[in-house]
Amino acid sequence: MDHLAYRHALAERLAGSELPMPEAELDGRCRRLRAAMSEAGLEALLLSDPADLYYLTGYHTFEVSVHACLVVTATRLVLQVPSIETGPAVVTARVDEVLGYRWENPGEVIEPLVETLAAHRAIGLDPMSAGLRHGVLAPLQARLGAERFRDDGGALVDALRLVKSPLELDCLRESARITGLGIRAAREVIAPGVTDGAVAAEGARAMLSAGSEFMSLQPIVTVGARSGTIHVNHKRRVIGADEPVFLEFGSAWERYTAPMMSTVVAGHAGAEMGELRDACRAAFEALCAAMRPGNTFDEAARAGEAALASVADRAFFSGVFGYAVGAQFPPSWVEGTGFIARGQVREFQADMVFHLPLCLRLPGRFGIGISDTVRVTPAGGEPLTDNDWRLHERP
Numbered sequence: 001m002d003h004l005a006y007r008h009a010l011a012e013r014l015a016g017s018e019l020p021m022p023e024a025e026l027d028g029r030c031r032r033l034r035a036a037m038s039e040a041g042l043e044a045l046l047l048s049d050p051a052d053l054y055y056l057t058g059y060h061t062f063e064v065s066v067h068a069c070l071v072v073t074a075t076r077l078v079l080q081v082p083s084i085e086t087g088p089a090v091v092t093a094r095v096d097e098v099l100g101y102r103w104e105n106p107g108e109v110i111e112p113l114v115e116t117l118a119a120h121r122a123i124g125l126d127p128m129s130a131g132l133r134h135g136v137l138a139p140l141q142a143r144l145g146a147e148r149f150r151d152d153g154g155a156l157v158d159a160l161r162l163v164k165s166p167l168e169l170d171c172l173r174e175s176a177r178i179t180g181l182g183i184r185a186a187r188e189v190i191a192p193g194v195t196d197g198a199v200a201a202e203g204a205r206a207m208l209s210a211g212s213e214f215m216s217l218q219p220i221v222t223v224g225a226r227s228g229t230i231h232v233n234h235k236r237r238v239i240g241a242d243e244p245v246f247l248e249f250g251s252a253w254e255r256y257t258a259p260m261m262s263t264v265v266a267g268h269a270g271a272e273m274g275e276l277r278d279a280c281r282a283a284f285e286a287l288c289a290a291m292r293p294g295n296t297f298d299e300a301a302r303a304g305e306a307a308l309a310s311v312a313d314r315a316f317f318s319g320v321f322g323y324a325v326g327a328q329f330p331p332s333w334v335e336g337t338g339f340i341a342r343g344q345v346r347e348f349q350a351d352m353v354f355h356l357p358l359c360l361r362l363p364g365r366f367g368i369g370i371s372d373t374v375r376v377t378p379a380g381g382e383p384l385t386d387n388d389w390r391l392h393e394r395p
Contacts, residue, residue: 003083003100010090018091019058020254025167026094029056029160034074036156037124044120045072045153046113046140048131050329052157053079054255059093061085062214064329067109067133070095071116078116080109110139117144124153128336158337162324164351169375169384171256172325172353175212176373176385178251179260182207182219183387186249190264190394192241196221196234203249212251216333217259220248227263227367230318230359242267244366246359250325250333257325257333259355260385261371264392276315276368277391280358282307284389287321287340287356288374288381297322297344304340308360315360322354325373352376353384 001009033056037045047053050064057070057077063085071078080099081089089098099116101108117123117140126132141149164172185206186199200219207215221234224243239245243266250259265273286307290300304321305312322340325333333355338346340354353376359369370389374381 003086003102007086007090007098007100010087014091016091016094019094020054020060020092021058021167023094025165026056026058028165030072030077032160033072033156036159037072038074040124040152040156041122042124042150042153042156043073043122044117045124045156046070046117047072047126047129047153047157048133049126049129050131051161051255051327051335052126052129054327054329055157055161057093057095059089059095060255060329061088061092062330066103067106067136068131069113069136071113073120080113106135109136110143113140114143121148123149124156125149125151126154126157127151128154161326161335162337162352163349164326164353164375168256168326169351169353171254171327172258172373172384175251175253175256176258176260178207178210178212178253179249179258180386181210182249182251183247183260183262186219186221186247187262187264187392187394190239190245190266192239192266194239196223196237196239196245199245199247200234203247207249207251210251212253213255214330215250215252216257216328216330217250220246222246222367225364225366228361228363228365229367230316230361239266242270244269244273244368246367246369248369248371255327255329257328258353258373258384259325259333259357259371260373260387261357261359261369262387262392263368263370264394267393267395269391269393273366273368274391276311276360277370279308279311279315279360280368280370281389283321283358284356284370284372291348291354291374291376291381293348293350293376293378296347297338297340298342300348301341301344305342311360315362317360318357320357322356322374325353325355348376350376350378
């Protein structure tokens with residue numbers, strides 16, 4: 001049985017059996033996107049970000065390293081996947097057509113896409129998508145003409161994904177609940193002599209046991225001086241007395257992730273650790289007050305900067321006070337549709353959702369990070385996660 005026969009056999013029994021959300025939700029998303037395409041003068045979109053494919057069709061798989069794409073037109077959704085992803089395409093997606101190609105023969109990708117796109121003169125792309133491959137785009141442009149392709153397609157999808165529907169908010173709340181269980185379970189095993197990997201394992205166990213799917217980022221745990229370096233992770237380090245342990249977890253519920261940070265001291269926290277915690281809390285309160293419809297991302301970032309002014313000359317901060325979260329796939333839970341940072345002039349809208357990654361790091365010494373995932377409301381930022389904002393001590 002080849003992948004074509006496999007697809008037909010599956011479709012007879014299981015077509016759409018694992019569609020992750022109601023068809024009405026998908027219909028609304030596609031309807032709004034097509035209206036935006038029409039207004040922008042686009043006849044088709046060629047999308048390759050796994051999260052965009054999921055958002056519009058429900059298609060999902062843990063194998064996101066291979067080429068897959070979605071063509072959106074005024075009347076059709078055409079999904080292209082490799083032969084090994086035939087099963088997920090049939091059982092998880094709602095599309096009009098599935099184009100398959102042999103996994104081991106990517107040369108079969110181009111011709112079906114040429115045929116699908118040939119009738120369309122204005123084709124939108126997302127040039128910043130990690131899934132947009134030069135080996136696919138260059139031959140398409142050579143065959144169809146580079147002048148047909150425009151770089152403004154991704155912005156249309158981003159604008160839709162930034163504002164969450166009630167169903168999406170429910171998914172984020174459930175992720176938030178499970179993330180909190182993981183954080184609390186990890187805190188309980190922190191003690192001198194325990195390894196960072198054991199802490200990560202306990203957090204992962206709690207989240208997976210509570211219903212998390214495979215996570216877009218695995219649990220992040222760093223100890224002592226390593227907590228002062230951004231984006232390193234557990235590596236068989238033993239926790240020492242009075243060392244901080246930085247935690248950042250994010251469970252996945254229907255692919256939606258609401259991350260949270262916490263810091264636990266395996267003993268007693270010093271005054272300097274407490275000062276960094278207080279600065280993080282002040283920034284959080286300033287951000288939540290500024291996260292109101294009509295205010296810009298830049299204005300919120302400036303409020304956050306003012307709250308961190310007392311430690312800005314000593315502690316490293318990334319400069320990003322918040323990033324949008326929603327449905328994502330490895331290697332990151334960052335949605336990429338919006339960032340609360342200097343120079344970002346987009347305005348907040350109700351039901352946007354951001355993780356506020358407030359972590360201050362003293363290079364070579366330690367870092368203190370505490371965060372929540374926050375929903376934008378007319379009254380300001382409303383946490384979906386349930387962080388208690390304590391600098392936990394476990395003597």
